[in-house]
Amino acid sequence: MKSVIKGAGYILVHTPDMVLHNGTTQTTERIVNPDGEYLKELPSHIRSFDQALSYWPNQVYIGNKTPDDLAAVEQPWYDKTCDVNDRYGKFGQIMPQEEFLLLMQACDVFDLVKLDKDFVAANKPALAANPIMDESILARIGEGIDGAEVARLVNEEHSEGLYHNGTLVGCVNRAHDIDVNLSAHVMHENIVSKASSVMALLSAVQNAGISKDEVEYVIDCCEEACGDMNQRGGGNFAKAAAEIAGLNNATGSDARGFCAGPSHAMIEAAALVESGAYKTVIVTAGGCTAKLGMNGKDHVKKGLPILEDMVGGFAVVVTQNDGVNPEINLEILGRHTVGTGSAPQAVIGSLVTDPLERAGLKVTDIDKFSPEMQNPDITKPAGAGDVPQANYKMIAALAVKRGDIAKADLAKFTTEHGLTGWAPTQGHIPSGVPYIGFAREDLLAGKISRAMIIGKGSLFLGRMTNLFDGVSFVIQKNSGETQAAGVSEEEVKGMIAKAMKEFAATLLAQAE
Amino acid sequence: MGILAGKKVIIIGDRDGIPGEAIKACAESAGAEVVFSSTECFV
Numbered sequence: 001m002k003s004v005i006k007g008a009g010y011i012l013v014h015t016p017d018m019v020l021h022n023g024t025t026q027t028t029e030r031i032v033n034p035d036g037e038y039l040k041e042l043p044s045h046i047r048s049f050d051q052a053l054s055y056w057p058n059q060v061y062i063g064n065k066t067p068d069d070l071a072a073v074e075q076p077w078y079d080k081t082c083d084v085n086d087r088y089g090k091f092g093q094i095m096p097q098e099e100f101l102l103l104m105q106a107c108d109v110f111d112l113v114k115l116d117k118d119f120v121a122a123n124k125p126a127l128a129a130n131p132i133m134d135e136s137i138l139a140r141i142g143e144g145i146d147g148a149e150v151a152r153l154v155n156e157e158h159s160e161g162l163y164h165n166g167t168l169v170g171c172v173n174r175a176h177d178i179d180v181n182l183s184a185h186v187m188h189e190n191i192v193s194k195a196s197s198v199m200a201l202l203s204a205v206q207n208a209g210i211s212k213d214e215v216e217y218v219i220d221c222c223e224e225a226c227g228d229m230n231q232r233g234g235g236n237f238a239k240a241a242a243e244i245a246g247l248n249n250a251t252g253s254d255a256r257g258f259c260a261g262p263s264h265a266m267i268e269a270a271a272l273v274e275s276g277a278y279k280t281v282i283v284t285a286g287g288c289t290a291k292l293g294m295n296g297k298d299h300v301k302k303g304l305p306i307l308e309d310m311v312g313g314f315a316v317v318v319t320q321n322d323g324v325n326p327e328i329n330l331e332i333l334g335r336h337t338v339g340t341g342s343a344p345q346a347v348i349g350s351l352v353t354d355p356l357e358r359a360g361l362k363v364t365d366i367d368k369f370s371p372e373m374q375n376p377d378i379t380k381p382a383g384a385g386d387v388p389q390a391n392y393k394m395i396a397a398l399a400v401k402r403g404d405i406a407k408a409d410l411a412k413f414t415t416e417h418g419l420t421g422w423a424p425t426q427g428h429i430p431s432g433v434p435y436i437g438f439a440r441e442d443l444l445a446g447k448i449s450r451a452m453i454i455g456k457g458s459l460f461l462g463r464m465t466n467l468f469d470g471v472s473f474v475i476q477k478n479s480g481e482t483q484a485a486g487v488s489e490e491e492v493k494g495m496i497a498k499a500m501k502e503f504a505a506t507l508l509a510q511a512e
Numbered sequence: 513m514g515i516l517a518g519k520k521v522i523i524i525g526d527r528d529g530i531p532g533e534a535i536k537a538c539a540e541s542a543g544a545e546v547v548f549s550s551t552e553c554f555v
Binding site: 343374390427460 | 529531532534550552554
């Protein structure tokens, strides 16, 4: 039986101070051009939490607005105010920085995160009021230490500062004196990823309506690496986050593939459930501090706010078929192989048209394609264009080539089968998966019958290969069969009884 | 031969545009000597 998508969680964290202190564009600039105009200008382009809440794409990400709603809003969006500015949505929430710093401390099990005690006292009640928090997590938050000690750790012990509204309110200590893999910088990056993954896990469990104890396996698909000098990427983010989230019956592992990681992980989760190895698997990922303000120079130059101020996270619950929820169809898988090549046409061919060809389907048999759903408000001013649109144009061009649509319908194809991007440029976060929550709802409502999720990854960034990568899969309307469907025990007993009666009758007839 | 013939070329490709490998193949076919080629990601 095919596995189903039982629910999903999508979360954002507004991290303005981490843009300044942890985004690599800014940390690099501080080294190569410390007195440059960019670093001077940058602070005046930072958004407030309220501005982040009323930003259209953010409200779509947590489910208060739909991609269709967003498509109807004229671009650009940074200068428009969304009519909904709720921090909670049906898929998750937007957490403010001060609460997240406390959650980071709760997610640290090696006593590395130190917070100013006044900061803890002032902000703990707000985190306690968060509906996804429970006593086990809140009990992990310590009282904090003196602000002077925090400053000493940053100034003398190589600790990474934690700032809020420009003030030092805590730090992340290094976990080893020499090992760069356990440096304060790396520990900070990894704890942020872990804490945002915990938020996504808690949201997904709640939204799917399952108990935490039902979860048997967790796959983390972020782009960070945790380990020490003897096993740089040993892992395991999945189990570490599951521990804090209280998923006591789960084990897990990490799947990596740059931005394609989430799609690889979804296929692996579906295969694990469909095979019967595990009944309930969650695919999860936290966000990335390094990418905060990645395109900030272009945004500042053009007078825009810093739009890359959100850490993202998502989690999807994959379970055995319940006869209701949308199915993951592992018979229609796209894969970019070693031999595919890197030309955009070859990439989309391998991920979209090749699997459909094998399944005997037309491009138009897929109602919605979800490739890379980056928010164009961020990418267009930076010169990267509208990434989802570029994907749709190539899919449409291949559809014309196959004769699935007429050339005159190229533009219409993008509107009918495409989506407007809304996800933050957090690498793996926008890659295919942002639509899964909406796709589940659209499939349940009968608005669509099939959606294709496409993940693509830039393997060459690791300097181990020049290859590109990607995989795709299809989510479809549930066929209505349940796991228990087929022949029940009662029916089997009835069939055996009937066969025995017939056999007995035959014997009696022979005896006569 | 084109304007790239005999020239040394440095290539920065974009993963959401034209990848470095593709530009490299074009440049070399036009007679250029590619001294560095990479593809970068901005998303």
